[in-house]
Structures are given as structure tokens and as C-alpha cells.
Amino acid sequence: MLENNPLLLPFDSPFEVAPFSSIRLEHYKPAIEKLIESSLLEIDKIAASVDAPTYDNTIVALDRSGKQLSQVAEVFFNLNSAETSEEMQALASDLSPILTDFSNAIMQNAILFDRVKTVYTATDQSLLDAEDSMLLEKTYKGFIRSGANLSDEDKKKYAEISKELAQLQLKFGENVLAETNAYEMIIEDEKDLAGLPEGTKEGAAATAEAKGHKGKWMFTLQAPSFVPFMEYADNRALREKMFRAYMSKAFKGDKFDNQENVKKIVALRQEKVALLGYESYSDYVLEERMAESADKVEAFLNDLLTKATPKAKAEVEAVKAFAKGQGFEGELERWDWSYYSQKLKNEKFQINDEMLRPYFKLDNAVKGIFDVANKLYGLTFKHNPEIPVYHPDVKAYEVLNEKGEHVSVFFEDYFPREGKRGGAWMTSYKSQYKDGIDHRPIVSIVCNFTPATGDKPSLLTYNEVETLFHEFGHALHGMLADSKYSSLSGTSVYWDFVELPSQILENWLQEKECLDLFAKHYETGEPIPEDYIQKIKDSSNFNEGYQTMRQLSFGLMDMAWHSLKADEIQVDDVRAFEQKAMAQTELFGAIEGACMSTQFSHIFQGGYAAGYYSYKWAEVLDADAFSVFKEKGIFNKEVATSFKENILSRGGSEHPMELYKRFRGQEPTVDALLERSGLK
Secondary structure, X not given: OOOOOOOOOOOOOHXXXXXXXXOOHHHHHHHHHHHHHHHHXXXXXXXXXXXXXXXXHHHHHHHHOOHHHHHHHHHHHHHHHHOOOHHHHHHHHHHHHHHHHHHHHHHOOHHHHHHHHHHHHHOOHHHOOHHHHHHHHHHHHHHHHOOOOOOHHHHHHHHHHHHXXXXXXXXXXXXXXXHHHHOOEEEXXXXXXXXXXXXXXXXXXXXXXXXXXXXXXXXXXXXXXHHHHHHHOOOHHHHHHHHHHHHOOOOOOOOOOOHHHHHHHHHHHHHHHHHOOOOOHHHHHHOOOOOOOHHHHHHHHHHHHHHHHHHHHHHHHXXXXXXXXXXXXXXXXXXXXXXXXXXXXXXXXXXXXXXXHHHOEHXXXXXXXXXXXXXXXXXXXXXXXXXXXXXXXOEEEEEEXXXXXXEEEEEEEOOOOOOOOOOOXXXXXXXXXXXXXXXXXXXXXXXXXXXOEOOEXXXXXXXXXXXXXXXXXXXXXXXXXXXXXXXXXXXXXXOXXXXXXXXXXXXXXXXXXXXXXXXXOOOOOOEOOHHHHHHHHHOOOOXXXXXXXXXXXXXXXXXXXXXXXXXXXXXXXXXXXXXXXXXXXXXXXXXXXXXXHHHOHHHHOOOOOOOOOHHHHHHHHHHHHHHHHHHHOOOOHHHHHHHHHHHHOOOOOOOHHHHHHHHHOOOOOOHHHHHHHOOO
16 A cells, blocks of 8 residues: 555645545555654664764654654544544544653653753753744753653653543544534424524525424524524424533533543543643643633633623623513523523614624635635635645635745635534634645635525624634644744644734724725625624624633633542543532533533643633633724724734744733733723
8 A cells, every 4th residue: 555655655736735635544544554664764863873863863853753654644633623534533643642642752751851951951941042042942851741751650651641642632523523513403394493594594495404304493402503403493392402512512421422522531631641740731731821820711601701701691681671672571591692692682672693694604704714814814715626625515725925936835625515514713724834835724614604605695693704714713723833843833822822923814804994804795795884894893792701602611710620639530420520610600500411521622622621712712812902993094004014923923932921022022911801891
């Protein structure tokens, strides 16, 4: 399988994009095994060098090693998230421990570590530039934090735990995807569709027909189906059914149940870092974050909790009173919240998603975000059908700067399908770095937006457009990278800094100057009315207290799981633990059979463990940073250039607070966030 394996040959497609159509599942394992072999030879050459260890022959050489392996692994695991199958998931379970062994073989190589340590202790870092100094610091600490100082016995234990964790995290995600794909609510009586927008009904009919239920309507747990159903369906019993299905994912005691996976992941993470001398996983993680410690994170979350609680409780009472006025009797439950909140919002501000959808045609929104990038950073996006893509839904663009020079390849992948996990994310197929040549990145955003139905194009909700701007902000962070080293490039930053470029871009969506670029009626071409824009602004803080409490509940639950110490790690009941952690944020009664932890992929599969707080942390940064744009103009070139040069292009080349202060002139304050959120 090595001969003519496309993963082992030079990628001769435009911009060295992977030749997706030529790659078959059976190519991955032999290619990765071969590339691991050649990468380890590179490592052995660095470790066994007879030359005295220097910054260049050790630290830089390490950063340069294994590039082809990294790119092939990125292709595989990106597709395992965006276009997977049972066979691919089985292969992921096979490859994951192999790659974990490879990583451990490097980080626990005693001879190699001796060279790294020698360079670290002998180098006068004041003679290095900021990026070189950061790479040296990160490389040395990376070895320490990966077990380089452990005894041989503990190194073996560390490696075993790492492998088991990698497989458990994969299994966790597979279970959530399987549960999401498995649920189908088929409606036969059109009366049960009362209250639902026409577009939602058309989508449900198309889904049903595609599944062999022509003449019926099918609703799923995918966001474009689930969210409007919860917001608009008059049938309360069906809303309850959908809500319970959504909140019980991977919590049914069957083969897709994640309770034991949660317990094992938490326990193994704690055991792993205990080998390194840390009391809890959060202590380990937060050492390399802006927040620095669990105490600071908890103080931050609790401060916001104190400020948000009165507002959130008042909002809940307002919705309850409104529902009662609408003839609702009994206790308002969670499956009623979106429905009556949406109605109250419409009554107060005369605005809802269905009014706005016609102005948010996906193609126009994409053009709009490209125009924003052009106005801010001088980028243009040229669709290039010659660039290979991995699915017919995906479009590829060449990104050019003002001089017409190549900046990046950009993939967009917007619609739900069974092989794609839920949610939205940005990822990279190739990182930017320089080794005499500026190797430009390949960046992708993956979403699950409302698809076209019948004769209607894809029309987005305001929240979906917000998601587009959010993920595109991450993409800009990757596309505009300008670092010497791939390990410091683009989004390779402290995790509680990574959301700044994404969240700040959401702010443009409330500005007329931005909306006028693309928000035009899909049939008439008329621009979005000014009063609609004002209503968007006026309603932006609607139920902000409630939404803040929801985010805080996830952050507090994340910290509770990952702050457990060795004598606390035995958790018998996942749901009871979760409820206790989130108790201060609860605004409704508990729902039997509902559990967030078993489907919380951000922290049990992705990279947000002991880091979910970073969404709120970054809101402080983005509100503070956007205040500069508001003051000087949202498309002010001077401000945009400063943000690009000090934040977007710099990646993790320096401590994020230094980068932020260079842009802002001072450390951020929470005032802008509190004012924007109406919590001040």
C-alpha cells in the first residue's frame, strides 16, 4: 500500500492541498506508520548529533520535524469530524494510540530532552527575539509537562494513560454523533406543525422524503431542525419530547451511553497530571493560560454570577408572566422557555428570526464576511474549483492580499449531514511557518446551517450569521498567521485568548455599515430596513442574564469536573455531580433523564477541558477591544492594521497579554462587557 499511496507522494494539487478524491481509507494507516518511522529518524538524528546542542540544531530542528506526518494526520482527523463513517471511526480508534505512542516517544526521549535542557539553561534569552524566546520556553516546558522528568516506570504509566485517554475521547464523540443521528421524530398530522415557519416545515418535509417518509415531516436533533421547533412549535407535548431527546443524548444506559466514559476521562486526566506533581487537572491546564489558576477562574465566574443572577431571575419571571398572559397554566418548564421567550421578544421588539431570514441568504452572508475581511485587512477571496475538496458541499477559495499575493486556502462547509458532528468549528489542514519560504496555511470552517429547501435558498437565522462571523474570526486568525514556527502560528495561542479573534467579529453584525454590505432580501434585493437594524440592537441584550447564567453553568461544571483531586475522583453519579456543580445557576427545576456532561464534547472530546470559562473571559477582551473600533470607526484602517499586526498575525509568539496591550495600550477591563451586556 506504500507504492503510489497519495499520502506519501508530494501533494501536486494547487497550493499543496491534499488530493481528497484519490485518498482511500486503506491509505491512511500505512502512510502514517511510514511517516512515523521517518519522523522518528529525524528525531533520532537531532538527539544523536555529535555537535553541541544549540537553539538552531535542537529547538528549531524539533519544530521543523514531522511536517508531512502532521499534515496527513490533520487530513485524517479533520475528515473524521466533518465526513466520517463507521469504518473511519474504527480506523481512528486504531490510529490514535499509534500517534500517541509517537508523541510519547519524542517527549520522553531522555537523550533529546538532555539537549533541550542544555539549550534552555545555557541560553541568555535576552539575546533572543520574543518569538524565539517563546519557542524555547514552550519546547522546554512541553517536555516537562509531557513526562520527560519522570522515572522509567512513571513514563510508561503516563504513556498508557495518554493512549487510553485518546481512545476514550474518540469514543465519547462517536457516541454523541450516533445519538444525534439516531433520533427522528416523524409527524404525520399537519396540525402538529402549528406555529412553525414555512421554511422549517419545508425542511422537515424534505428530510422525511429523503428518509423514505414522503408526505410526512421529520425533525432531528440537528440545530437547523431542533432550534426552530423549540422556538415556534405550538404543540407543547412535542416540544417536551424533542427537549428530552436532546438533553438525554448518551445518557440512556445503552451502548452509546457516555457516563462511564466521563468518569474514566476525568479520573485518567487527574491521574496523568498527578504523575507530574499537580493536584488537579485544572492546576495543570491553567498554568499555561492567561487566567493562571483555578482560584482566578472561579473568582471570575462567581463575580459574573453575582452580577447576572438578579437579571436572569427577573428575565425568567418576565417570561413566566408573559406566558400566563398568553393563557399558559401550570409550571413553566425548560421546553417552554425558547417558545415563550421568542414570543415575548417579538412582542417587545417586533422582531424574530423569520422576519430576518429573508435578509440573510447564506451566499450573501458569505459575500458579506468576505467584504468585511477586505475592508479590514485587504483580503480578497477567489473561488477556485481546481482546489480539491472532500465533499460536494465544500467550496475552496484562494485568499489574496492587497498586493495580489497568496495568503491562504480557505474551505467552507456549511450544511448538516450524518457524517459530520454537530456544532461549528474552525480547523487547519496545514499550519503557516517559515523556513526560508513562507509556507501559507490551509484553513477551514465547518458549520451546520439551515440548508436550502424547495425553491428557497439557504436562509439563515441571525444566530447562524453570528456563528458564521464567529468561525470566520477564527479563520482570519489562521489565515493571517505570520510566524516563524508552526507550533506558535495562527490559533496556537493560550486557550483563553483563542476566542478573542472570533468573538470580536460578532460585534460587526450589529452595525448598519456592516449589514448594508450583504443583508438584502433574497427575492427583491432590498436592503435590510433601518428599523430592523435598530431592533437587532435594541433586542441584543434580551435575556442576556439568562444566557450568561447558561454559559456560567457550563464553565462551573467544567471546573468542578477538572478540579477534583485524587481523594475526590471517585464519582458515583454523573448527573448528581453535574447538578451540584450547576446548582447556583439553575433557574428551573431538574429534568429527569437530562444530562449535559454525557454530550459535552467541548470538554470531554475537544480542547476546552478546564477551559470553557474562556468564552466569557474572551468576551471581556472582545468588548474592550471592539470599543476601540467603535470609537474610531468599525472599518478604520489604522485600528484594523494594529489588530492584525498585534493580534491576528502574531499567534502565540508572545504572551497574549503583551500582544493585547500592544494593540489596546492597556490591560482589558470588564466595564465594556458589563455595559454591552446590560449587567453593569
